[in-house]
Amino acid sequence: MQPGGNDAPPPPRHVAIIMDGNGRWAKQRGLPRVEGHRMGVRAVREAVECARELGIPYLTLYAFSLENWGRPSGEVRTLMALLKEFLTSELPLMRKHGIRLRVIGETSSIPFAVRQVLARTLSATAENADMTLTLGLSYAGRNEIVRAVRRIASEAVEGKILPEAVTEDLFSARLDTAGMPDPDLVIRTSGEIRISNFLLWQSAYSEFVFTDVLWPDFGKSDFLRALEEYSRRHRRFGLTDEQAGAPPAK
Ligand code: FPP
Numbered sequence: 001m002q003p004g005g006n007d008a009p010p011p012p013r014h015v016a017i018i019m020d021g022n023g024r025w026a027k028q029r030g031l032p033r034v035e036g037h038r039m040g041v042r043a044v045r046e047a048v049e050c051a052r053e054l055g056i057p058y059l060t061l062y063a064f065s066l067e068n069w070g071r072p073s074g075e076v077r078t079l080m081a082l083l084k085e086f087l088t089s090e091l092p093l094m095r096k097h098g099i100r101l102r103v104i105g106e107t108s109s110i111p112f113a114v115r116q117v118l119a120r121t122l123s124a125t126a127e128n129a130d131m132t133l134t135l136g137l138s139y140a141g142r143n144e145i146v147r148a149v150r151r152i153a154s155e156a157v158e159g160k161i162l163p164e165a166v167t168e169d170l171f172s173a174r175l176d177t178a179g180m181p182d183p184d185l186v187i188r189t190s191g192e193i194r195i196s197n198f199l200l201w202q203s204a205y206s207e208f209v210f211t212d213v214l215w216p217d218f219g220k221s222d223f224l225r226a227l228e229e230y231s232r233r234h235r236r237f238g239l240t241d242e243q244a245g246a247p248p249a250k
Contacts, residue, residue, distance in 0.1 A: 007245070008231040012184035014058035015051060015227075016206070018198055019043070021190025021214030028214075034078040039216035041082050045090070048133055050223045052097055058132045058180055062198050066106060066140035083137070084114045087121045094121070098130030104176035105139030106147070132180065139176075141200030148174040177202055185230045187223075189215045207233045 022036030029035075044061060051059040064079055087101075094101060101121050110118065118137075151174045155161045161170075172178065182202045186195075191212040195203065209226040211218070236244040 007234065009184070009233060009235050011054075012056060012227070012230060014060065014181045014183045014185075015056055016060040016062070016183035016186045016199055016203070017047065018062045018186065018188040018196060019215040019218075020188060020192055022216055024190065025214040025216040033075055036214075036216055037075075037079055037082055041086055043216050043218045044086070046219055047223060048090075048099070050220045052099070052131055054227070056131070058134065058183075060104070060134040060136065060177075060180075060183065060199070062136040062139065062196075064105075064137050064139070065197060066109075066138050066143050067197070069109065069138070080111055080114050083135075084117050087114075087117045091121055091124060094125050094128065094133070098128040099125060100128040100132045101125045102132055102134040102180075103137050104134055104144065105137045106143055107138055109138045134177070134180070136198065140197045141195075142197060144176050145201060147176075172201070175201060182206065184235075185209060185226065187211065187226045189213050189218050189222075205235070205237050207235065 019040060022040040023033040024036070025039065026033050026036030044063075047061070048059060063083065068079070069076060093099070103118065103122065107115065107118070148171060152161070152166060152171070156163065177199070180202075182204070183199060183206045185208075186199070186203055186206045187209045188194075189211055191210070193210050199206075207230050209229050211222060211226065213222050234241065234244065
């Protein structure tokens with residue numbers, strides 16, 4: 001039986017993580033912030049491995065927000081370098097385990113050298129179907145929504161769609177996450193309790209788990225704890241307990 005009992009929701013198909021706390025992790029140790037990011041990459045590897053072992057088909061990681069471009073240039077450069085390194089070093093494992101890489105965000109702002117490696121990894125893994133690892137890069141939820149609206153407006157101007165044809169499904173299909181299920185579970189580390197412009201449309205009915213653990217310390221046991229907490233939730237999607245098949249709240 002699942003930890004949540006018979007009424008537990010099915011295991012999440014899509015887990016999304018706001019990886020926060022790298023800077024504080026470094027500060028606590030008297031290290032430069034970039035060391036926190038470096039250790040954060042280790043936690044990224046562990047999270048991917050954990051999701052794969054548990055058979056979670058979609059894992060989405062918020063690696064770099066559109067707003068993060070405003071950080072000190074040295075920190076941005078290091079994050080881009082770490083990303084480039086990650087995309088190269090993880091490719092053999094992605095191939096071996098059938099992991100497809102996807103990216104969401106305004107990727108045109110990413111430096112050319114990183115975009116080149118990104119394009120290579122995206123195409124090398126495009127046919128993989130066991131798991132999808134999505135990285136939020138230069139990503140912001142409002143920006144994604146605006147870009148989707150622009151696409152739809154262009155199609156309307158070109159006479160390809162009528163206003164009545166714009167449905168929630170059509171809108172979802174114009175987002176960067178087109179074709180992916182919405183996240184069942186969103187995890188945020190480091191004790192901050194906010195969404196920070198992440199998957200705004202897609203997380204309408206997500207369950208949220210917030211943990212005080214700083215991202216570089218987030219390991220398998222923390223991932224499992226978050227899944228356990230998820231399994232105790234009763235998802236109602238706006239219905240009553242009875243309709244949703246959950247026991248009434250005590
Ligand atoms: C938030 O911590 C984290 C980030 C802005 C970057 C996340 C990046 C990584 C985990 C490493 C690179 C990722 C990949 C996929 C290679 P923060 O710096 O805001 O921490 P703070 O709130 O403690 O200052």
